[in-house]
Amino acid sequence: MVANKQVIFTEIPEGFPEAEKNMAIEESTIDLDAKLGMGEFILKTLEISVDPYMRGRMRDPSIKSYAPAFDLNKPMTGDTMSVVIKSNNPDYKVDDLVYGRTGQGVFAEYVHVSAEYAKNAYVVRNDAKENKLPIRHYVGVLAMPGMTAYYGLNKIGKPKPGETLYVSAASGAVGQLVGQFGKALGLYVVGSAGTDEKVKHIKSIGFDDAFNYKDGNIEENLRKCCPKGIGNAVFRGLVDVSFVTNTNLFILDIYFDGVGGKMLDAVFLVANDFARIISCGMISQYNLAKPEPLYNVINVLTKRICFDGFIIMDHMDYEQTFLDEVTPLLVSGKVTYKEDEVEGIENTPSALIKVLKGENFGKMCIKVADL
């Protein structure tokens, strides 16, 4: 029998969750020597990812939705990387590295998995052994956040060289990649983040310009940083319905939004005609009792904006393409990925709170054990 710490969801939060109030670390035991049933195997968890979307799962499960709320008093789940340490399942061999899919990898030091649960939740990812990338990359840049960045920019943003791309939360799990992918596509890339240190980092990884959104007016900062991307067809109280178009006068814009709220409302004002707004998250809204009001939505009409929300789990058929294209970029060092890694599964709740407060610097992940 060995000790087995688990991250448990203990209470539905109102407003901002707290590490010790809404979650807990429970220590049980697991018998690693017990005989496994047909198809069963045991995972030792190496790395856990915490991400903003998890706030949405900390809700009353009676709220009608197809998205799984966390079960009260059960282990939380999310992207994980593990190693098989014992197996009675030919598809998951001892020493195989295994990725636990978004919302399905169990947050425990050891996980006893049935064949049925494994089918949708766990994927063998042994390339992680060969290419020497850090295991933590497999819950971030090569998992849900990375695919969100890659799919969103390419498939929804439809970027064309020379366009201006703006990325909020630009030092975060998704944003830092959107910016680097955008540069590789020949875009002019502007980012924002919440500290000067983050802003400096964004510029160091190739963003053309960046600003601290807590420092000064967002709209003014955007106008300063996006010289080609703004200033047209502004709606201010007086409606500006535009119906005769001279499209080649304007540079098209892309906004990759993970923030929502006031940030999004400012972008509506400064976006160009025919801008694409890609929404993969609205972290500024997740802990509010009532969402912030937006006043500038009419620009979607007057500027013919395409404002598109997406959740990467709807596009898993793109996963292999994504892995095939992005893994080499990491191996060659053409794309870098900054992670904010803490050690010890017991730090998972506080790491999640850090993410929700924007206090992480880079992709937040938790190292549970060495390989």
Added chain:
Amino acid sequence: MVANKQVIFTEIPEGFPEAEKNMAIEESTIDLDAKLGMGEFILKTLEISVDPYMRGRMRDPSIKSYAPAFDLNKPMTGDTMSVVIKSNNPDYKVDDLVYGRTGQGVFAEYVHVSAEYAKNAYVVRNDAKENKLPIRHYVGVLAMPGMTAYYGLNKIGKPKPGETLYVSAASGAVGQLVGQFGKALGLYVVGSAGTDEKVKHIKSIGFDDAFNYKDGNIEENLRKCCPKGIGNAVFRGLVDVSFVTNTNLFILDIYFDGVGGKMLDAVFLVANDFARIISCGMISQYNLAKPEPLYNVINVLTKRICFDGFIIMDHMDYEQTFLDEVTPLLVSGKVTYKEDEVEGIENTPSALIKVLKGENFGKMCIKVADL
């Protein structure tokens, strides 16, 4: 010399414009016997269209925009139908019927046109003589409003049989057509309008259901009328970020929006996952000093909505397809078009105000003269 009444833009309105304050009828004279310069011709106006977008042109021209503001103390412009009564231009022969494009047909009883102005503004449309459709159809269902309905629903809405389509302003110039086109495509079509008489009319032209948006709560009405189209993944204060999808559980939805504001905000709440919101106008916002706040925009993310603004003048390459496909539907009576026609060019300002107040019943147009 004959008398020539013109509709003049006289003052930039703040808030709601008034027929006599912001516009005026001026009577000058025109010499129909004077010799025409090379390429010149004279039009006698038959029909004028007034439309909600015209409010946006009643602005200070110093507000930076590529869309033409109305020139102060000059004739207003918009969709018109006219007949050539004198010509020194082989492309515009006497008795030719001529369509004045959106924003370019001059609102006067007689218009002296140069070859240069004619090139972009005026199109010969002699099929109007052959197919016996009323001339007024050529400034409405076969002009900007009709093309807005047809293009928006087909190209942006990407409708699939069985889906639920909701149309606001459903007895108006665009909405009545969106609904009929939607029924022809096998959609379940729901509309709303501002009087019981309009609601009755909407149902009489084939809408499956309809409600008076001034009567009761919009969201509740929508839930009642769209049995298959609503109720999923509702965001109410608590965030519902959905990431595991079972798309075949849900009926996709389309909302064709000409209203914006509270109506749009209610639709965000009741829309299905993967809904398309097509915005061709936001008439509820055009006369407000400050736009109404929207609170439910986060649903664009959680429901993966595609919210797309468009202005039909960007898509004039679609005009011939549109005319080829829709004209036969009118000739055969498969699609009907209700118009609210007043007589006399002097009634143009009050007709426009009527439209902005939603007091028109059907497409508003002004009969200026008989052919």
